[in-house]
Amino acid sequence: xxxxxxxxxxxxxxxxxxxxxxxxxxxxxxxxxxxxxxxxxxxxxxxxxxxxxxxxxxxxxxxxxxxxxxxxxxxxxxxxxxxxxxxxxxxxxxxxxxxxxxxxxxxxxxxxxxxxxxxxxxxxxxxxxxxxxxxxxxxxxxxxxxxxxxxxxxxxxxxxxxxxxxxxxxxxxxxxxxxxxxxxxxxxxxxxxxxxxx
Amino acid sequence: xxxxxxxxxxxxxxxxxxxxxxxxxxxxxxxxxxxxxxxxxxxxxxxxxxxxxxxxxxxxxxxxxxxxxxxxxxxxxxxxxxxxxxxxxxxxxxxxxxxxxxxxxxxxxxxxxxxxxxxxxxxxxxxxxxxxxxxxxxxxxxxxxxxxxxxxxxxxxxxxxxxxxxxxxxxxxxxxxxxxxxxxxxxxxxxxxxxxxxxxxxxxxxxxxxxxxxxxxxxxxxxxxxxxxxxxxxxxxxxxxxxxxxxxxxxxxxxxxxxxxxxxxxxxxxxxxxxxxxx
Numbered sequence: 236x237x238x239x240x241x242x243x244x245x246x247x248x249x250x251x252x253x254x255x256x257x258x259x260x261x262x263x264x265x266x267x268x269x270x271x272x273x274x275x276x277x278x279x280x281x282x283x284x285x286x287x288x289x290x291x292x293x294x295x296x297x298x299x300x301x302x303x304x305x306x307x308x309x310x311x312x313x314x315x316x317x318x319x320x321x322x323x324x325x326x327x328x329x330x331x332x333x334x335x336x337x338x339x340x341x342x343x344x345x346x347x348x349x350x351x352x353x354x355x356x357x358x359x360x361x362x363x364x365x366x367x368x369x370x371x372x373x374x375x376x377x378x379x380x381x382x383x384x385x386x387x388x389x390x391x392x393x394x395x396x397x398x399x400x401x402x403x404x405x406x407x408x409x410x411x412x413x414x415x416x417x418x419x420x421x422x423x424x425x426x427x428x429x430x431x432x433x
Numbered sequence: 434x435x436x437x438x439x440x441x442x443x444x445x446x447x448x449x450x451x452x453x454x455x456x457x458x459x460x461x462x463x464x465x466x467x468x469x470x471x472x473x474x475x476x477x478x479x480x481x482x483x484x485x486x487x488x489x490x491x492x493x494x495x496x497x498x499x500x501x502x503x504x505x506x507x508x509x510x511x512x513x514x515x516x517x518x519x520x521x522x523x524x525x526x527x528x529x530x531x532x533x534x535x536x537x538x539x540x541x542x543x544x545x546x547x548x549x550x551x552x553x554x555x556x557x558x559x560x561x562x563x564x565x566x567x568x569x570x571x572x573x574x575x576x577x578x579x580x581x582x583x584x585x586x587x588x589x590x591x592x593x594x595x596x597x598x599x600x601x602x603x604x605x606x607x608x609x610x611x612x613x614x615x616x617x618x619x620x621x622x623x624x625x626x627x628x629x630x631x632x633x634x635x636x637x638x639x640x641x642x643x644x645x646x647x648x649x650x651x652x653x654x655x656x657x658x659x660x661x662x663x664x665x666x667x668x669x670x671x672x673x674x675x676x677x678x679x680x681x682x683x684x685x686x687x688x689x690x691x692x693x694x695x696x697x698x699x700x701x702x703x704x705x706x707x708x709x710x711x712x
Contacts, residue, residue: 300447304447306443306444306447308444309444309447309448312448313447313448313451316448316451316452316455317451317455320455320456320458320459323459324458324459324462327459327462327463327466328462328466330466330468331466331467331468332466334468402567403567
């Protein structure tokens with residue numbers, strides 16, 4: 236296995252192609268749940284978990300069910316269907332067997348059922364022609380990237396809370412401005428990862 | 434025709450099959466791995482009005498039912514819109530003693546209608562109090578007063594609020610005391626008050642007397658006359674605004690003196706009996 240290739244996929248998913256800050260997917264939890272650090276972390280861990288699960292399930296469906304039968308055009312709807320039921324199933328299982336984990340992740344799971352970042356990861360894995368292992372690594376990286384963005388942004392937001400914001404910018408406007416600046420900062424990392432292993 | 438049909442079927446059938454498989458798995462999983470829920474929760478939930486207003490302090494009626502059933506709270510009298518009847522039913526289910534509900538009504542602490550104050554600007558933007566407040570702070574002379582676009586009216590589930598002469602009024606006979614309007618008012622003019630009270634300060638202006646007077650003839654100028662006439666020391670002028678401590682009102686021997694003596698008439702005497710006392 237090409238370890239270096241996997242490492243590049245992982246790191247570029249975290250830093251370069253960050254789902255929230257570069258591809259603008261999964262913005263709603265990014266703005267909605269990033270107010271407090273522990274909530275942001277809880278949500279992100281749930282997203283990492285669901286991204287991995289979703290990739291593990293949707294990859295075989297694409298390769299062994301849709302592709303051989305020329306049903307590639309059903310990709311989006313089938314993935315939504317499968318991911319939504321999968322997350323529901325995971326929630327039921329967690330509730331029954333690991334109540335403590337359900338308590339900390341449970342509230343976020345229904346939020347993720349149709350999250351575009353999760354759907355985006357599974358579909359991009361296919362379009363990038365990744366192998367199964369590469370897909371899993373990419374999902375892990377995307378999840379970690381989401382985690383990084385959420386945790387960073389919750390820090391930024393806690394700073395904003397104490398800042399003296401002009402009245403017209405209070406609330407959502409200043410949050411969006413902060414989000415765009417945070418996203419700009421990630422632009423500076425472009426090209427770093429590829430050259431790291433050159 | 435046949436080709437179209439085949440094309441449609443090739444798309445529909447796999448989706449339906451996958452959907453059915455997912456549905457069956459989920460149903461089986463939810464039956465097999467069902468977690469036993471406290472059977473009191475649906476019973477209590479049944480009694481509650483289902484307005485999800487949050488007056489009890491929990492996240493909706495479901496949250497309150499859960500908190501009661503699991504012993505998080507023992508207070509059966511938190512549902513203000515439900516009143517005594519709901520409290521009685523819940524107490525029966527839980528087998529605890531019935532607690533009286535303090536029925537509340539919303540009161541608007543502003544009476545500066547178009548007779549007493551005038552508009553400072555001509556506002557023609559979005560017809561909402563929150564939007565108008567964002568732009569100029571207020572459209573009238575008084576920066577504390579009712580904006581009159583009816584954000585509270587829109588929040589009210591019982592149509593208990595109306596806008597008359599440019600300010601909001603509560604019809605207490607329709608008010609269930611859910612408190613949704615208190616959150617909707619951008620100036621925080623609305624508060625909940627036990628519906629047995631009879632006096633209320635109908636002003637929220639915290640400016641000094643002269644400034645208030647200029648803005649609105651109904652405004653509290655902080656003259657402290659009410660402080661002096663109150664036999665129970667229940668009224669205090671805080672930040673140039675009279676505040677009534679209702680806990681001392683029941684002992685009052687000259688009831689209504691504060692309203693009678695108020696120099697601007699911003700303390701009003703009235704009947705605020707709510708919906709629960711209408712026979």
